[in-house]
Amino acid sequence: MLIQVNHEVLNSQLDLTGITSYVILQFDKDDSFTGASLSLGNTLGSFSLISQARSYLILPFDSTFPLASLEGFYLASDDSDDENSEEEGGDELCPVCGGINNAGAMVFSCSHILALLWEGEFQWTEPEFDEIITLTDEISSLFQENEALEEEETGLYSMFSPYSYNRTNAIFELFGESLLTGNPRHEDTYLSSGSGSLLYILDFKVLEEVLEKLRNFKIEVLNRLNRET
Numbered sequence: 001m002l003i004q005v006n007h008e009v010l011n012s013q014l015d016l017t018g019i020t021s022y023v024i025l026q027f028d029k030d031d032s033f034t035g036a037s038l039s040l041g042n043t044l045g046s047f048s049l050i051s052q053a054r055s056y057l058i059l060p061f062d063s064t065f066p067l068a069s070l071e072g073f074y075l076a077s078d079d080s081d082d083e084n085s086e087e088e089g090g091d092e093l094c095p096v097c098g099g100i101n102n103a104g105a106m107v108f109s110c111s112h113i114l115a116l117l118w119e120g121e122f123q124w125t126e127p128e129f130d131e132i133i134t135l136t137d138e139i140s141s142l143f144q145e146n147e148a149l150e151e152e153e154t155g156l157y158s159m160f161s162p163y164s165y166n167r168t169n170a171i172f173e174l175f176g177e178s179l180l181t182g183n184p185r186h187e188d189t190y191l192s193s194g195s196g197s198l199l200y201i202l203d204f205k206v207l208e209e210v211l212e213k214l215r216n217f218k219i220e221v222l223n224r225l226n227r228e229t
């Protein structure tokens with residue numbers, strides 16, 4: 001579970017009474033790892049934490065988790081006012097499970113990565129995410145070929161309007177808060193140059209919902225076109 005502090009007060013107090021066995025990772029305003037606390041005792045006593053951290057990632061305690069080597073790690077977070085995280089090739093922690101991922105070193109230790117967003121395009125996509133991309137492309141083609149569809153100006157109809165449609169923007173809009181871009185990564189070698197970041201899904205239920213919504217919308221659009229011809 002990820003808790004992000006938005007208030008201006010320096011310290012926050014988290015009442016963590018009753019949660020055990022958990023590890024609480026703390027990050028500063030630049031999403032840089034600052035420390036960890038453990039809650040391993042019994043559930044009867046009260047337990048709270050006072051800290052200046054701006055983000056807390058609470059994970060079930062796992063003795064194999066590399067607590068001792070987290071220094072220099074960043075939390076994957078899309079706060080883009082964040083200069084420090086633009087270091088190249090850095091490890092980042094998944095905001096859902098704390099898994100350590102590194103797009104540069106091709107190290108992926110968790111299942112919450114949907115794709116790499118590189119120069120505004122989706123790459124290395126997961127099968128279900130791939131289907132979402134295919135569906136948006138198919139629906140967008142239908143809109144480009146059939147002017148009649150532009151008359152409707154609400155909901156998905158306006159999203160797919162050929163005048164304003166942009167695939168990447170449309171997909172981010174469909175997922176809302178459930179899609180999170182990780183830390184920006186820049187590359188400038190003779191092999192490749194550009195910038196991008198990993199894409200994380202915070203809730204797989206939303207992936208299913210978006211897929212279902214697009215499947216249904218495609219059927220609706222096709223039915224409508226059939227009626228008109």
Ligand SMILES: [Zn+2]
Binds near residue numbers: 098099
């Ligand atoms: Zn994860």
